[in-house]
Amino acid sequence: MLPLNPARRRWIAWTAFALSAGACSSSDTPVDKPPPGPPPGRDPAHCTFEEPPARDPRPASGPARVRAGLGVATLPVPIGAPLGGYASRVPTLGGKPADDRAGRFVTGMVPSVGVHDALLAEALAIEAGEELAVILRVDAPLLNENTLFELESVAAPDGSLRGRILLTASHSHGAWAGWQPSLILMPGVDAPHRALADRVIGALAKAVQQAVASLEPARVGVAVDTDFDPTNSVNRDRRDENDAILDPHGEAAHGGKDATAWALRVDREDGSPLAALVNVPLHGTIGGDRNLIASTDVVGGITRALSAELGYPVLHLQGAAGDVSPAGEQGRAACPDAYRCLDMPRIEALGARAATLLAPLVQGVQTGAEAGLEVVTRTFYVGREAEVHRPDGTTLAYAPVSTDPDFIADRVIFDERGRAASPIDEFNTAVGAGLCGDGEAGSFAPIPGARSVPPYSSCLELTQGKDLVFGLFEGVPTDVPLPLCDSIRATGSAIRLSGTPSGDWLILGIPGEPTAPFAHYLRSRSPAGPERTLLVGYADDHLGYLLTAEDWLSGGYEPSINIWGPLEGEIVIDGLLEAASIAWTPEREDPEAGSSRWLDWTYPITTPIEPGVTSDHGQPFTGTAPLFWPDTAETSVPFATTVPRAVGAARFAWAGGDPAIDAPEILIEREISPGLFESLTNAQGRPVSAADGAFVLTYTPDPLNAAAPTRHLYGVVWQPVPSDPFTFAALDRPFSLPLGRYRFVVRGTAQASSGAAPYEVTSDPFEVVAAALAASSSASRAATGIDVVALVGGAPGIRALRVGPSDVDVPLPGPWTATVVSNGAPPQSFALTPDAAGAATLSLPPAELAAAVSIEIRDAHGNGGVLTL
Numbered sequence: 001m002l003p004l005n006p007a008r009r010r011w012i013a014w015t016a017f018a019l020s021a022g023a024c025s026s027s028d029t030p031v032d033k034p035p036p037g038p039p040p041g042r043d044p045a046h047c048t049f050e051e052p053p054a055r056d057p058r059p060a061s062g063p064a065r066v067r068a069g070l071g072v073a074t075l076p077v078p079i080g081a082p083l084g085g086y087a088s089r090v091p092t093l094g095g096k097p098a099d100d101r102a103g104r105f106v107t108g109m110v111p112s113v114g115v116h117d118a119l120l121a122e123a124l125a126i127e128a129g130e131e132l133a134v135i136l137r138v139d140a141p142l143l144n145e146n147t148l149f150e151l152e153s154v155a156a157p158d159g160s161l162r163g164r165i166l167l168t169a170s171h172s173h174g175a176w177a178g179w180q181p182s183l184i185l186m187p188g189v190d191a192p193h194r195a196l197a198d199r200v201i202g203a204l205a206k207a208v209q210q211a212v213a214s215l216e217p218a219r220v221g222v223a224v225d226t227d228f229d230p231t232n233s234v235n236r237d238r239r240d241e242n243d244a245i246l247d248p249h250g251e252a253a254h255g256g257k258d259a260t261a262w263a264l265r266v267d268r269e270d271g272s273p274l275a276a277l278v279n280v281p282l283h284g285t286i287g288g289d290r291n292l293i294a295s296t297d298v299v300g301g302i303t304r305a306l307s308a309e310l311g312y313p314v315l316h317l318q319g320a321a322g323d324v325s326p327a328g329e330q331g332r333a334a335c336p337d338a339y340r341c342l343d344m345p346r347i348e349a350l351g352a353r354a355a356t357l358l359a360p361l362v363q364g365v366q367t368g369a370e371a372g373l374e375v376v377t378r379t380f381y382v383g384r385e386a387e388v389h390r391p392d393g394t395t396l397a398y399a400p401v402s403t404d405p406d407f408i409a410d411r412v413i414f415d416e417r418g419r420a421a422s423p424i425d426e427f428n429t430a431v432g433a434g435l436c437g438d439g440e441a442g443s444f445a446p447i448p449g450a451r452s453v454p455p456y457s458s459c460l461e462l463t464q465g466k467d468l469v470f471g472l473f474e475g476v477p478t479d480v481p482l483p484l485c486d487s488i489r490a491t492g493s494a495i496r497l498s499g500t501p502s503g504d505w506l507i508l509g510i511p512g513e514p515t516a517p518f519a520h521y522l523r524s525r526s527p528a529g530p531e532r533t534l535l536v537g538y539a540d541d542h543l544g545y546l547l548t549a550e551d552w553l554s555g556g557y558e559p560s561i562n563i564w565g566p567l568e569g570e571i572v573i574d575g576l577l578e579a580a581s582i583a584w585t586p587e588r589e590d591p592e593a594g595s596s597r598w599l600d601w602t603y604p605i606t607t608p609i610e611p612g613v614t615s616d617h618g619q620p621f622t623g624t625a626p627l628f629w630p631d632t633a634e635t636s637v638p639f640a641t642t643v644p645r646a647v648g649a650a651r652f653a654w655a656g657g658d659p660a661i662d663a664p665e666i667l668i669e670r671e672i673s674p675g676l677f678e679s680l681t682n683a684q685g686r687p688v689s690a691a692d693g694a695f696v697l698t699y700t701p702d703p704l705n706a707a708a709p710t711r712h713l714y715g716v717v718w719q720p721v722p723s724d725p726f727t728f729a730a731l732d733r734p735f736s737l738p739l740g741r742y743r744f745v746v747r748g749t750a751q752a753s754s755g756a757a758p759y760e761v762t763s764d765p766f767e768v769v770a771a772a773l774a775a776s777s778s779a780s781r782a783a784t785g786i787d788v789v790a791l792v793g794g795a796p797g798i799r800a801l802r803v804g805p806s807d808v809d810v811p812l813p814g815p816w817t818a819t820v821v822s823n824g825a826p827p828q829s830f831a832l833t834p835d836a837a838g839a840a841t842l843s844l845p846p847a848e849l850a851a852a853v854s855i856e857i858r859d860a861h862g863n864g865g866v867l868t869l
Contacts, residue, residue, distance in 0.1 A: 047485035064129030068218035071210030084141035084177025086289035114698035163592030172284035174295035194603035219367035228261035239323035254520035281319035290338035301351030320519035333805035380575030420549035437559030455555035509539030617750035618759030657750025779867035811838025
């Protein structure tokens, strides 16, 4: 077994990822610019594709009355299913489970252990005249066209939604996986499981159907910010290799982060906002590869903060996030271990920072009651036979594959102008290659003739690793014919939205992870012009990172997640531009003309998910089983009857149903009069739920390592802060929860002997009390007064208490009331404003200073305590 250092893990992971391409054609001769779909006669015999019926274009339509609807569904995936985004969650590639639990719902990855916030499918349907478009975003690491096509059929069996859905993933690396119907993507999302896919696609269809069914007269508008976050407080460029490259026009390639953010808002007929879309590029990677708690990651932090501030639902769409990472300060500094270190405070604080910048953009959208609309979905060929045609007349292509055993590539990577030289003979493979870009990684299966030519020297020629890779995933057959049929095509979308108060707009759905130079170049070639072109990444399909040829040839990590070499990104651009050009014409073409569907996809994992029967569900748990908690490695934590506000941890454990059927709903209730409790609500007036990120739910099977556990134990941890997210407008908000008695109410579903049975269990009440000063606080006499440092802590790290670590002693926000007790004099109270570190000096005359014996510090909500001098 190869050593599992980071570079080697990535290299082995791409051994898995790489087999996806296989051999895509029987010819090595480049062809002319391909029409929609693969070149005629190039489809392998084992691949059957369905072409849509031919329909005539319809006349252009003028602006029409707008209607819109919103749909939302929670993804019903059981705890224990895999989380996607990191190949290093595969045990063979270095992944380690959190404990010894059996992987009931995983094939090649480690099982998840809990949920931070609900993962959702959210659909916005827009109709104008006879045209309907649905933008559906889902909390997922990635997706592919097989999901899109199946969703269209499930959501509308009559075919009325074919070609009308733009489906896009949030790209959270803590989102559910194991359901994506593709063998290409297995190292990042596990082998596809039919039962998990049925659950997810059913939820996606529910959101779409709800959005369409709720269409109502509406107004729509768009606004764009082309200089979003210039100080990198929300997102930042993570790719240095392309900082100085040229783009295909021969100009600077825009190698920094993509600084474009845009918003689309839909208002009701009376002008009240119905919902908004915001598009900001950033990777959902705050949760690292050891995190096994499902999370929407930074995207959820942004949408929760914006929704709370604006008072209506905000949906996030990814942009050119391929080379963009989240910014922000670390919010946890006292993690018990890597499995209990999801940085929820950083997610929340970063959401607040983004909301500050994005709220004015969303609020500034001008909406109109009429618009023109057209949606186009197109499938196009991807592979070495395609040529890339640039606007200056340059054609890029791969040289015919050489079978000469003595062949050596010419090593000419760039021409005299600094652009990609063509024909490209270094990519001397008929079947594609992965793991390129990293010149130091080496390869046991190099591309013939290019072993020592960066960035090709690390490439893995794809015919070599099939059995090794498929062997990582139990139950996946190794005799699957190559090429894999969904590896020779990609699908993208174009939506024209015209006649809005801010003008006409073109929305392009991009099938992969676009980098900034890719996005800049695509916009520059758009028929709508760069200022009118709005990009949605991770949409409809997934081909890995998408780069221009010059960007790919610059090397580094991003070219490794790529199959068809330096031209793949621009092959995608040519395909997207075809869809864009069709959508931008006055005629209204059929939305699915030119797309094609692979008919013979089958899921390799078809084992039904059967819930086990339980009899003890709905009972509080006080035993000694090794419960998994997100903030402490202690497994038997007693129920606390008193919990300090802001910095405490209220816990409750119970026996529930099998996670195959049980997705517990948790309510937090406050006593408003003796014996009468009411639900704690969020900014929209809804009872606090899993969608709010207010608590963490975890699951532990019992026995822990049983393939069929006899008992299913759940635990919830709640940090007593208000449900509204952290905000810079009220830094004391986390410390302001009303004191009093609270309790947990849990409603779930279990499999009883008679069938599915609901249950409800309520915890004993517990008292939330004011937060006391930590032992690290201090008060001391100085020359002119009393120096005070007032800290509270340490918190469990579930919610943000400030910007910076929130699971250690943190400053008590001001203003303070400082009460000085002196010998022989009545107490005196003063107003005191501390600095960001929780420090302040109270000035006193010498005589009063000498007589002072203690000082009591209280914030506006009563948190604090007495410090002795």
